[in-house]
Amino acid sequence: MKKIIFYLIIITVSILTINCKKEGSYFPDNSSVKTDTSSVYSFTSLEAIPTTIHIGDIVNIYATATGKGIAYTWSSSHAEIFGSGSHIQSSAQPCCLGRQKIGCTVSDGVHTITKSVVFNVIN
Amino acid sequence: MVRFLLVFVVMLSFCNNSYAQCCAQGCSMTSSNIFDVLEKHHLELTGFLKHSNSNQYFNGSNKYYFTNAPLSLKNTSFDYFGISIGYGITNKLSIEAQGGYFGNKTQNFVDGAWLVGNGLSDWEVNIKYNFYNSKDSTWAMTISPGCKLPLGNYKDFTPQGVKLSRDVQSGTGAYAGSLEYACKVNIKKKFILVGSAEYEYNGINPEQYQYGDKLTITLSTKLKMYKKLSLVGMMKYEKTSNDYFYDQEIVASGYQKITLIPALSIDFRKDWSFTVIPEIPVYQNFNNIQFAQQYTVSCALSKELNLKKISNHTIPKWNK
Numbered sequence: 001m002k003k004i005i006f007y008l009i010i011i012t013v014s015i016l017t018i019n020c021k022k023e024g025s026y027f028p029d030n031s032s033v034k035t036d037t038s039s040v041y042s043f044t045s046l047e048a049i050p051t052t053i054h055i056g057d058i059v060n061i062y063a064t065a066t067g068k069g070i071a072y073t074w075s076s077s078h079a080e081i082f083g084s085g086s087h088i089q090s091s092a093q094p095c096c097l098g099r100q101k102i103g104c105t106v107s108d109g110v111h112t113i114t115k116s117v118v119f120n121v122i123n
Numbered sequence: 124m125v126r127f128l129l130v131f132v133v134m135l136s137f138c139n140n141s142y143a144q145c146c147a148q149g150c151s152m153t154s155s156n157i158f159d160v161l162e163k164h165h166l167e168l169t170g171f172l173k174h175s176n177s178n179q180y181f182n183g184s185n186k187y188y189f190t191n192a193p194l195s196l197k198n199t200s201f202d203y204f205g206i207s208i209g210y211g212i213t214n215k216l217s218i219e220a221q222g223g224y225f226g227n228k229t230q231n232f233v234d235g236a237w238l239v240g241n242g243l244s245d246w247e248v249n250i251k252y253n254f255y256n257s258k259d260s261t262w263a264m265t266i267s268p269g270c271k272l273p274l275g276n277y278k279d280f281t282p283q284g285v286k287l288s289r290d291v292q293s294g295t296g297a298y299a300g301s302l303e304y305a306c307k308v309n310i311k312k313k314f315i316l317v318g319s320a321e322y323e324y325n326g327i328n329p330e331q332y333q334y335g336d337k338l339t340i341t342l343s344t345k346l347k348m349y350k351k352l353s354l355v356g357m358m359k360y361e362k363t364s365n366d367y368f369y370d371q372e373i374v375a376s377g378y379q380k381i382t383l384i385p386a387l388s389i390d391f392r393k394d395w396s397f398t399v400i401p402e403i404p405v406y407q408n409f410n411n412i413q414f415a416q417q418y419t420v421s422c423a424l425s426k427e428l429n430l431k432k433i434s435n436h437t438i439p440k441w442n443k
Contacts, residue, residue: 055412056192056233075278075286077330078368080194082236084283091194091232093290094180094375094412095366 041067043106043113048090052120055097059090059119067108075103079121092121160253160265161211164431169207171223171423176200181415184408193234196414199290201228203244215253222246222274225293242293245275249301263307267321271299277328289332296328317343327367335364335377343384351391355398357384365410375411380404394427 043065053059063072063086074081074088078096082089092100100121105114161167178198180187189195205223212218228240249269256263275294279287303321310316319341325334343357359382366376386400402419409415 054192056189056195058194071284073280073284075280076288078289080230080238080288081285082194082238084281084285088285089194093196093414095373097374 041108041111046104046115046117048117048119061088063104065106070108073105077101097121160251161209161217163211163214165211166428167209169425171205173203173421175419177416179415181409182412194232197231197233199230202226217251220248228291238291240287240291242276245294246272261309265305267303269301297326299325331369333367335366337363353388355386378409381406396425398423
C-alpha cells in the first residue's frame with residue numbers, strides 16, 4: 001500500500017509542478033484595461049466595425065460605458081477575442097462562418113449590464 | 124477491492140482539487156496495449172506526456188493557404204500531462220480511469236497574436252471485459268464500454284475578463300459514451316495481430332455545442348526486437364462526423380484520418396515499461412477548410428503492481 005501511495009504522490013507532484021505558460025491572450029496592438037473614474041454609471045453602446053468580415057479578418061468592437069472603477073468582461077459563442085478593456089478585436093476561423101455574437105458585461109461592482117453585438121463572417 | 128476503491132477515490136479527489144485552477148478536451152493516451160485485460164488484483168499506473176503540433180490548413184485532402192487573413196492560424200500546439208490507472212477486478216474484467224492536465228494549449232496567429240489556455244482535462248473511465256478465448260489460445264476478444272466525465276473547464280476566462288476560444292479550453296463540458304471491441308489473433312503462436320473498433324458518442328454541452336461522433340479502427344502488432352525492447356506497429360483510421368451548435372451543423376468540422384504509429388517500448392526492472400509513441404498522419408481529409416494536425420508524440424511510463432502480493436507482505440502473520 002505504501003508503494004502505491006508513493007507512486008501516486010510522485011505522479012501528483014510531477015503534474016502539479018509542471019511549469020505552464022501563463023494563461024491569457026496577446027494581441028500586437030492590444031489596448032490595456034481602461035478604468036473610467038466618472039461617477040455616473042452607464043453602458044451606452046456596443047459596436048462592431050465592420051459588421052461583415054472574411055475568415056481571419058479583424059473586427060473591432062467598442063464598448064462605451066462610464067462609471068467609477070468599471071470592469072469589462074467579454075465572451076463569445078464561437079469567435080476568438082483579443083485584447084481587453086473597452087476595445088477588443090475579434091476574428092473567426094473557417095469553422096465559424098455566419099453570425100457571430102460577442103457579449104460584453106460592464107460592472108462597477110454594484111451595477112452590471114450586459115449587451116451583445118453581432119457580426120457576420122463570410123468565406 | 125477496498126484498496127482499489129481507496130486509490131480511485133484519492134485520484135478523483137486530486138482531480139476535483141485541481142478543478143478550480145482551470146481545465147480541456149479529452150486527450151487520451153494512444154495505448155500500445157489496446158487488448159490486454161489486467162490480471163486480478165493487479166494495478167497499473169501510467170504517467171504520460173503528449174505533445175501535438177499543427178501548422179497547416181487543409182481543404183478536403185489538399186493544403187490550403189489564406190492569401191490575406193491576419194488572424195488566420197499560423198500554428199497550434201499543446202502539451203498534455205496525463206495519468207491512467209487500471210485495476211484488474213477479475214482475470215477477465217478490469218477498470219481504467221484516465222485524465223490529465225493541458226499545459227500551454229496554444230493558438231498562434233499570423234499577425235503575432237496568441238491565445239493560451241491551461242487546465243485539467245475531461246476524464247475517461249472504461250471497463251474492459253475479456254468475453255471470449257479460444258481453447259487453443261489463437262483467438263481472444265474483449266469489449267470495453269466507457270464514458271467521459273466533463274471535469275475540464277469549457278468556459279475559462281483570462282485574468283483580464285476575456286473568454287478564451289473553444290479550441291484552447293481544457294474541457295468540453297459534455298458527457299460522452301464509447302464502446303470498443305478488440306480482437307486478438309495469435310498466428311502460429313509467433314505473431315500477434317490486434318484489431319479494434321471504437322465508437323464514441325458526444326453529448327451536448329451547456330453552451331449547446333456538440334462534438335461529432337467518432338469511429339476509430341486500429342490494427343496493431345508487437346514485434347520483439349531485442350530482449351526487452353519491442354516495436355509496436357499500429358495503423359489507425361478515424362472518422363468523425365460534423366459538430367453541431369444550437370442544432371446547426373458546422374460545415375467545417377468532421378474529418379477522416381489515417382495515422383501511422385510506430386511505438387517503441389522497453390521493459391525494465393520489474394514490471395516497469397517506457398514507451399515512445401509518435402503519431403504521423405499519412406492521410407487527412409477534412410470537411411471544408413480546417414486546421415490539420417502535423418504530428419503528435421507521447422512518452423509513457425508504466426508500472427504494474429500486484430496488490431495481493433503487496434498486501435500479503437504488509438499484513439503481519441499474526442494478524443492473518
